[in-house]
Amino acid sequence: MTTVREASLEVLRRHGITTIFGNPGSTELPMLADLPDDFRYVLGLQEAVVVGMADGFAQASRAPAHVNLHTAPGVGNAMGALFTAQANKSPLVVTAGQQVRAHITMQANLTNRDATRVVHPYVKWAFEPPRAQDVPAALAQAIHRACLPPKGPAFLSVPMDDWNQEAPAQDAELAAARVTSGRAAADPEQVRALARAVDHARNPVFVAGPDIDASGGWDTAVALAEKARLPVWASPATGGGRLGFPEGHPQFRGVLPPAVAPISAVLEDHDLIVVAGSSVFPYYPYLPGPLLPAGARLVAITSDPDEAARAPMGDAIVADVALTLAALLDAVSEPDRPVPEGAGPPPEPEDGDPLPSATVHATLRDVLPDDGIVVLESPTSTSALRNRMRISQPGCYFFSAGGGLGYGLAAGIGVQLAQPGRPVVCVLGEGSAQYAVSGFWTAAAYRVPVTFLVLRNNEYGILKWFAELEQVTGAPGLDLPALETAAIAQAYGVPSGRVRSREELREALAADLDASDGPRLIEVDVAPGMSVF
Ligand SMILES: Cc1ncc(C[n+]2csc(CCOP(=O)(O)OP(=O)(O)O)c2C)c(N)n1
Secondary structure (H helix, E strand, C coil): CCEHHHHHHHHHHHCCCCEEEECCCCCCHHHHCCCCCCCEEEECCCHHHHHHHHHHHHHHHCCCEEEEECCHHHHHHHHHHHHHHHHCCCCEEEEEEECCHHHHCCCCCCCCCCHHHHCCCCCCEEECCCCHHHHHHHHHHHHHHHHCCCCCCEEEEEECCCCCCECCHHHHHHHHHCCCCCCCCCCHHHHHHHHHHHHHCCCEEEEECHHHHHCCCHHHHHHHHHHHCCCEEECCHHHCCCCCCCCCCCCEEEECCCCHHHHHHHCCCCCEEEEECCCCCCCCCCCCCCCCCCCCEEEEEECCHHHHHHCCCCEEEECCHHHHHHHHHHHCCCCCCCCCCCCCCCCCCCCCCCECHHHHHHHHHHHCCCCCEEEEECHHHHHHHHHHHCCCCCCCEEECCCCCCCHHHHHHHHHHHHCCCCCEEEEEEHHHHHHHCCHHHHHHHCCCCCEEEEEECCECHHHHHHHHHCCCCCCCCCECCCCCHHHHHHHHCCCEEEECCHHHHHHHHHHHHHCCCCCEEEEEEECCCCCCC
């Protein structure tokens, strides 16, 4: 007889999903019993870390990842990270344990009441199968839903007594064998119309968003910008979990500010704005003004119907971003326009004691190889990192698109697990590190060779910046004195050190990036305040 567990593992196996990120409880143990050798279980000590690791793993491997959560309280702990995974469009297949079926109606202890309701709106789909034998097909469905555009978390609650029930063999085989593909091409007439608009515009501009990288459209976006001679801006950093364009490219102008009025001001001279692979736009904070420069037209290319529908201005083509860019590349002509100018080289780094965070990032740029990966969660220095590092290869930058903290530390581990041969640096503010701090244990226990670079400014710096913007004075809780991140990480098993000068930082980074036997952590003191360039 084939059990529900065997059939479900076969569904996962057929989709290449053999890593389970989890934190187990009694309700999950029946699923994990005698886990076959071709499966790997990665233990996270808290559910936010579990989901964050899987999020980074899914994005960096361009494939779905499986998360297994404990029933109600585990799912509750995971919610913030699920919000982030959804904003990142990360294809997560989230299973959670549930009480024995006979216990659900009486709501025995640990029953996940309304299991399918509680995870909304941060999942695309939530389901608890009505019969044990439906679990393998429901799991397959969760995989398809997570991977079809827009990608995102799908949730399946499984009563713990289901796993040892019998699964009808033929149904399970049919469910496991199904393949679905969601790469839809754009309406050719819409693409031709957009190409004509690009050809005839006086001063068109291209805005590159994270889904260019996610869809595999990086080289095509570069070819399009070069052929049509488009200056390029990155979509605002707030919503960009990935980069859409090489930031060292001579036509790259910079990262758009994340608010209404400043975006219109930056794009003022343009009559056509083509946005690819981003929402329009991930605004924050609210700085009202014109949504578009006077006389400008905007066209967005997105695979996400929701993004297309909720944009407050402009038109949208809903289709696979990479395929649409390829069609647009074919359809545009080579114009007479001069080749647009980019931002020019970044400024020389300044010294200081403590160092400006921009200098930390300039030092990292000097040391990190071109294919090195940055996972970033250092709020006051996000812009400085982008402006100093000018990351220029696909799949080299990961960021919490929704703005929730706790992604960075955890995702850094998942990204490194997915890309074991490439150096991964996880750049964190010391405040941000705390939201997933137990991830240090997983990194050490599984010898994941990620380098954590923690910027210590002894404060929630970005909130002090926001306080000024919001004209708030006297808010408590914005200082972080005596938070010893290196000592904390050391206690979790991560060899850690603290540096202060540029030379010390360079040496520590070079040594730690070379280490392949497990994680390392460098805590660097930085000057307080916002750092843009
Ligand atoms: C889960 C979550 N809780 C709270 C916040 C609010 N928040 C945004 S930035 C920030 C401070 C981050 O501090 P740190 O990592 O030290 O970086 P800095 O701002 O000093 O650069 C906080 C608390 C958030 N974004 N996400």
